[in-house]
Amino acid sequence: MVPQLGYFSLVIAMVLATMLAIFPLWGAKRGNVQLMNSAPTLALGAFFFTLLSYLALTYSFVVNDFTVSYVASHSNSLLPIRYRVTGVWGGHEGSFLLWVFIYSIWMAAVALRSKAIPLLIRARVLGVMGLVSLGFYLFILLMSNPFESLLPYFPVDGRDLNPLLQDFAMIIHPPLLYMGYVGLSVSFAFAIAALLTGKLDSTWAKWSRPWAVAAWVFLTLGITVGSWWAYYELGWGGWWFWDPVENASLMPWLITTALIHSFAVTEKRGIFKSWTVLLAITGFSLSLLGTFLVRSGIVVSVHAFASDPERGLFILGFLAVVIGASLTLYAIKATHMKSYVKYTMFSREVFLWGNNIILTVATLVVLLGTFLPMVHKELGLGSISIGSPFFSEIFGYLLVPFVALLGVTPLMRWKQNKLATLKKPVLIALGISIVVGFLMLTLTRSEVENMALLGVILAIWIMISTIQSVLAKKEVQQKGVAALSNMTGSEWAMVLGHMGFAVSIIGMVLTSSYGVEKDVRMHTGDTVVLAGYEFEFVQIKDITAENYTGHAAVVDVRYENEKVAHMVAEKRFYTVQRSAMTEAAVDAGITRDLFVALGEQFKDGSWALRVYHKPFIRWVWFGGLIIALGGLFAMGDKRYRAKRQSLIGRKENEIEQSDLVPEVQS
Amino acid sequence: MNPRRKQRLYLTLLGVVGFSLIIGLILYSAGQNMDLFYTPSEIVNGKNETGIKPKVGERLRIGGLVVEGSVRRDEESLDVSFDLMDSGPIITVTYTGILPDLFREGQGIIAQGHLTSANEIKAFEVLAKHDEEYMSPEVAEAVKGIKHVKSDYSKTSDNTKG
Numbered sequence: 001m002v003p004q005l006g007y008f009s010l011v012i013a014m015v016l017a018t019m020l021a022i023f024p025l026w027g028a029k030r031g032n033v034q035l036m037n038s039a040p041t042l043a044l045g046a047f048f049f050t051l052l053s054y055l056a057l058t059y060s061f062v063v064n065d066f067t068v069s070y071v072a073s074h075s076n077s078l079l080p081i082r083y084r085v086t087g088v089w090g091g092h093e094g095s096f097l098l099w100v101f102i103y104s105i106w107m108a109a110v111a112l113r114s115k116a117i118p119l120l121i122r123a124r125v126l127g128v129m130g131l132v133s134l135g136f137y138l139f140i141l142l143m144s145n146p147f148e149s150l151l152p153y154f155p156v157d158g159r160d161l162n163p164l165l166q167d168f169a170m171i172i173h174p175p176l177l178y179m180g181y182v183g184l185s186v187s188f189a190f191a192i193a194a195l196l197t198g199k200l201d202s203t204w205a206k207w208s209r210p211w212a213v214a215a216w217v218f219l220t221l222g223i224t225v226g227s228w229w230a231y232y233e234l235g236w237g238g239w240w241f242w243d244p245v246e247n248a249s250l251m252p253w254l255i256t257t258a259l260i261h262s263f264a265v266t267e268k269r270g271i272f273k274s275w276t277v278l279l280a281i282t283g284f285s286l287s288l289l290g291t292f293l294v295r296s297g298i299v300v301s302v303h304a305f306a307s308d309p310e311r312g313l314f315i316l317g318f319l320a321v322v323i324g325a326s327l328t329l330y331a332i333k334a335t336h337m338k339s340y341v342k343y344t345m346f347s348r349e350v351f352l353w354g355n356n357i358i359l360t361v362a363t364l365v366v367l368l369g370t371f372l373p374m375v376h377k378e379l380g381l382g383s384i385s386i387g388s389p390f391f392s393e394i395f396g397y398l399l400v401p402f403v404a405l406l407g408v409t410p411l412m413r414w415k416q417n418k419l420a421t422l423k424k425p426v427l428i429a430l431g432i433s434i435v436v437g438f439l440m441l442t443l444t445r446s447e448v449e450n451m452a453l454l455g456v457i458l459a460i461w462i463m464i465s466t467i468q469s470v471l472a473k474k475e476v477q478q479k480g481v482a483a484l485s486n487m488t489g490s491e492w493a494m495v496l497g498h499m500g501f502a503v504s505i506i507g508m509v510l511t512s513s514y515g516v517e518k519d520v521r522m523h524t525g526d527t528v529v530l531a532g533y534e535f536e537f538v539q540i541k542d543i544t545a546e547n548y549t550g551h552a553a554v555v556d557v558r559y560e561n562e563k564v565a566h567m568v569a570e571k572r573f574y575t576v577q578r579s580a581m582t583e584a585a586v587d588a589g590i591t592r593d594l595f596v597a598l599g600e601q602f603k604d605g606s607w608a609l610r611v612y613h614k615p616f617i618r619w620v621w622f623g624g625l626i627i628a629l630g631g632l633f634a635m636g637d638k639r640y641r642a643k644r645q646s647l648i649g650r651k652e653n654e655i656e657q658s659d660l661v662p663e664v665q666s
Numbered sequence: 667m668n669p670r671r672k673q674r675l676y677l678t679l680l681g682v683v684g685f686s687l688i689i690g691l692i693l694y695s696a697g698q699n700m701d702l703f704y705t706p707s708e709i710v711n712g713k714n715e716t717g718i719k720p721k722v723g724e725r726l727r728i729g730g731l732v733v734e735g736s737v738r739r740d741e742e743s744l745d746v747s748f749d750l751m752d753s754g755p756i757i758t759v760t761y762t763g764i765l766p767d768l769f770r771e772g773q774g775i776i777a778q779g780h781l782t783s784a785n786e787i788k789a790f791e792v793l794a795k796h797d798e799e800y801m802s803p804e805v806a807e808a809v810k811g812i813k814h815v816k817s818d819y820s821k822t823s824d825n826t827k828g
Contacts (some may be wrong), residue, residue, distance in 0.1 A: 382716060385700055521744050581767060
């Protein structure tokens with residue numbers, strides 16, 4: 001009964017979404033206020049019924065309703081309850097329901113938080129979101145129904161959840177990432193609404209920007225958690241593999257990073273408008289492309305769901321419609337949007353634009369590297385693969401100019417900047433970063449790797465110039481550190497975002513340059529030495545749990561004869577799925593991680609063990625968290641809150657006036 | 667042409683040239699890092715599409731089924747070798763290190779490595795499918811039409827167990 005209700009709710013949600021796609025847009029065209037006013041109600045209705053449907057599937061999982069085909073293949077009565085709740089997104093159909101559900105959350109959020117926006121725009125934004133959602137609802141109802149029934153012949157028990165997904169990070173990774181992917185639809189809808197209205201100005205940027213930042217924060221967190229998960233759960237011990245599906249999440253992230261910076265220029269200076277719109281459209285298109293990659297089964301990846309060409313075709317068609325329609329609209333409308341604001345080549349706008357270009361090129365690199373093998377194959381030239389050296393090499397080249405600009409830009413003024421004023425801070429920052437970077441490496445490492453040296457210098461360069469840009473503010477110079485409390489959310493966002501990036505760079509280069517990995521064959525009692533750490537294979541234990549059995553290797557680690565870690569690495573065998581899983585043991589530290597994974601047993605009783613020493617690897621993810629925190633500060637910026645105050649009587653003009661005053665810096 | 671238009675034209679030209687240059691460089695670099703995918707019979711007979719045979723020393727990817735009973739392990743080290751096949755010819759793969767959890771005889775795997783002789787590959791990476799249902803499209807295609815090689819774990823795909 002419940003599964004049928006779940007399906008039925010989804011149908012109702014789709015009906016409401018259809019109305020949302022028609023009435024407000026029609027009303028906007030005709031100037032019919034009543035029709036336009038229906039938008040928020042319809043959006044909330046669609047959200048409500050999608051929520052019901054989502055709860056219905058969750059309920060079916062919790063009560064082990066194996067008459068539902070999806071539950072039968074992704075759960076088991078022995079599965080712990082927390083994984084039954086999260087098992088909802090353990091496979092294609094359910095994870096797409098989560099996707100649709102999250103989409104409806106964003107629709108509802110826009111409906112609730114857009115009261116201060118003129119009705120015409122509000123109706124169009126929600127209408128466009130409804131239009132896009134139609135594609136998703138159709139897809140789930142027609143091609144991937146999670147409620148499909150196995151009646152009358154249903155199994156006694158389910159086939160269990162993929163063991164890889166029975167893990168904490170896997171609980172939060174997909175929802176975070178989906179919040180990001182789907183959230184990009186909001187700034188997309190704002191862009192389309194603005195094109196339809198023909199009015200792109202700094203007010204538009206101000207409405208749309210917090211939504212883009214919100215989606216970007218989720219995307220950042222999702223990618224960070226995913227990287228951390230792959231590190232310890234897949235037992236690979238790395239933090240990025242250039243896997244096609246990882247790339248699919250990196251592309252929208254790069255473009256959205258460019259977007260939120262371009263938004264800053266559009267909002268402050270009223271320029272780069274059509275570029276900002278193009279980025280907003282591209283960002284969401286890339287997120288759809290990611291969906292296509294994951295769900296069509298055309299790529300070889302740990303993430304790919306079992307393939308179904310029909311589904312792939314549907315998404316490809318949908319993608320073509322969305323991209324085609326929005327780019328056509330863009331081509332017609334965006335050419336009319338010229339801005340007449342003056343700025344010189346040597347100004348903050350141009351430097352920001354420079355970094356936008358680098359981010360776009362980086363996206364292009366990932367796009368080509370990911371799709372070239374597919375194109376190659378379709379052309380009948382056979383299948384090929386493009387390995388991580390390609391990506392790492394080009395990203396290495398792009399990083400240097402990118403970071404160079406990133407350091408200077410916050411020190412610059414809008415409109416124009418005199419070279420002389422920059423000379424001093426830039427030389428100081430450059431001097432400090434080279435000296436400190438060199439000393440840090442020569443003092444702590446026996447060998448200085450060029451890549452590590454370059455990376456550390458770049459990271460320190462970012463940190464120093466970010467601090468300089470804060471100190472250069474007039475307020476700070478007058479009042480000292482106390483003035484920091486007056487810094488706006490956006491200013492904090494810049495500081496945290498850039499600092500976080502620097503922290504990540506340090507982690508990336510140090511772990512890539514100095515990480516040591518070793519596969520060894522050991523009997524209990526054997527020891528192996530790695531980077532000064534002595535790993536002793538103490539014993540092997542049998543383990544049993546609710547839904548798996550296996551072995552655990554106990555490894556004690558000593559450094560300079562002092563015991564520093566006691567590690568237990570497991571090899572599990574999940575009884576229902578009959579699949580083996582490596583649960584690596586990780587001893588985490590600020591300056592290094594120790595990592596032990598258990599391999600197979602050999603005939604003579606010895607075991608294969610994989611041991612890693614990974615310096616500074618945690619910094620990669622810690623940096624990601626700082627970046628996301630920066631995004632939160634940007635969302636909390638006062639000027640977005642002012643928008644809501646305008647509801648209770650303040651004139652909107654006042655706020656806009658204050659926003660038109662260019663930021664003063666010196 | 668007035669100066670403003672002239673400037674626009676130059677900027678556009680610069681953009682187009684720059685863009686093509688970037689694409690060209692990316693494609694060039696991609697070509698340098700490209701590994702062709704072969705099945706065991708393609709290594710012996712040449713690729714189906716183009717007839718190209720890999721040269722000894724070339725870096726490549728190979729996908730096929732692990733021949734039953736062909737896995738041989740060294741007594742002391744982590745050296746291992748196994749045979750791969752699709753529809754006839756057999757290629758031997760040698761590897762040092764830990765094999766993935768789902769590596770089993772009779773199942774499809776992908777290996778990446780260098781061709782060391784006409785029918786031998788020294789692999790630096792071995793990938794197995796990550797769950798019971800999933801087979802990488804490359805392998806699935808390579809072994810299409812071959813009857814499933816029997817193994818201990820091949821009969822698990824019925825829903826009613828447990």
